[in-house]
Amino acid sequence: MPELPEVETVRRGLLRFLKGKKILEVDVLCDKSFLGEFSDILGRQILDVRRRGKALIIDLDDGVSLVGHLKMTGQMVLRGFSEEWGAGHPAGSFLGQLPDNTTRVIFEFIGGEKLFFNDQRKFGWIKVVPTAEVSDIKFLHEMGPEPFEKTAEDEFIKRAMKHKGAMIKAVILDQSVLAGVGNIYADESLWAVQVHPATRIKDLEEEKLRELFRAARDIMQVSIEHGGSSIKNYVKADGTKGDYLEKFAKVFRREGRACSRCATDIVKLRVAGRGTHICPKCQKV
DNA sequence: CTAGGATCCTGTCAGC
DNA sequence: TGCTGACAGGATCCTA
Numbered sequence: 001m002p003e004l005p006e007v008e009t010v011r012r013g014l015l016r017f018l019k020g021k022k023i024l025e026v027d028v029l030c031d032k033s034f035l036g037e038f039s040d041i042l043g044r045q046i047l048d049v050r051r052r053g054k055a056l057i058i059d060l061d062d063g064v065s066l067v068g069h070l071k072m073t074g075q076m077v078l079r080g081f082s083e084e085w086g087a088g089h090p091a092g093s094f095l096g097q098l099p100d101n102t103t104r105v106i107f108e109f110i111g112g113e114k115l116f117f118n119d120q121r122k123f124g125w126i127k128v129v130p131t132a133e134v135s136d137i138k139f140l141h142e143m144g145p146e147p148f149e150k151t152a153e154d155e156f157i158k159r160a161m162k163h164k165g166a167m168i169k170a171v172i173l174d175q176s177v178l179a180g181v182g183n184i185y186a187d188e189s190l191w192a193v194q195v196h197p198a199t200r201i202k203d204l205e206e207e208k209l210r211e212l213f214r215a216a217r218d219i220m221q222v223s224i225e226h227g228g229s230s231i232k233n234y235v236k237a238d239g240t241k242g243d244y245l246e247k248f249a250k251v252f253r254r255e256g257r258a259c260s261r262c263a264t265d266i267v268k269l270r271v272a273g274r275g276t277h278i279c280p281k282c283q284k285v
Numbered sequence: 286c287t288a289g290g291a292t293c294c295t296g297t298c299a300g301c
Numbered sequence: 302t303g304c305t306g307a308c309a310g311g312a313t314c315c316t317a
Contacts, residue, residue: 072309
């Protein structure tokens with residue numbers, strides 16, 4: 001699912017196309033995907049679209065916001081605007097007729113344009129929240145630093161060091177330690193600094209943790225500049241085109257292929273309950 | 286408090 | 302072909 005760069009890509013797209021639009025109608029196809037009363041947002045105008053970690057926040061007028069999380073398979077697709085646009089989980093719904101069997105919520109705007117919230121596994125959600133209370137939502141309140149803020153590195157170190165006995169992969173995936181990192185960027189940044197994902201925090205030098213933070217931040221920054229790993233320009237997509245993930249990934253989903261640093265075969269293992277990709281030569285415990 | 290596992294849900298893919 | 306289990310770009314809840 002979408003991680004920070006992909007959610008940021010969604011944010012930018014939604015802001016670009018939806019700013020100023022008024023919600024005419026909301027169609028909830030799956031009850032658990034939309035929390036709150038959709039009547040509370042009818043007629044509201046979209047003022048801003050923000051992101052915090054992997055969460056999306058759509059601010060409407062009248063002090064109301066929509067908070068959303070794409071989780072593993074969520075995606076946002078726009079139809080009826082000046083150009084076709086979609087981002088989030090890379091699935092065929094980018095391309096096909098909508099709604100389809102993954103469509104959970106449809107927003108229609110005055111003018112007839114539509115926003116489709118698609119989510120195959122139904123883990124994602126969109127929730128109506130008073131704007132003033134958004135930051136009080138538990139997981140947002142507890143969320144770790146945004147990687148691109150100046151104080152993020154020190155704050156990350158402070159929070160990570162608390163988990164002395166935990167494995168570094170679990171810690172960097174912990175949203176209360178650092179906002180936005182998911183399975184791809186965890187594996188990629190650990191490979192970049194040559195740290196084995198099962199290494200315990202207490203066994204890592206602080207400087208190594210700092211290097212890891214910078215690697216994660218920089219890899220995500222570059223990914224954002226490419227529109228996230230999962231964006232597909234589906235106007236031109238022919239179904240055979242690769243996405244950015246295939247271009248930049250050094251280890252993720254590359255098991256059995258040569259490490260670009262030492263030519264050793266990448267292997268896949270399980271760490272902290274997640275599929276994990278490493279170079280066994282570059283990344284020793 | 287931490288850490289590990291089960292869980293939410295649907296679809297796909299590998300291996301019988 | 303058909304079944305079964307594992308697994309998935311996430312995060313929470315429960316247990317020990």
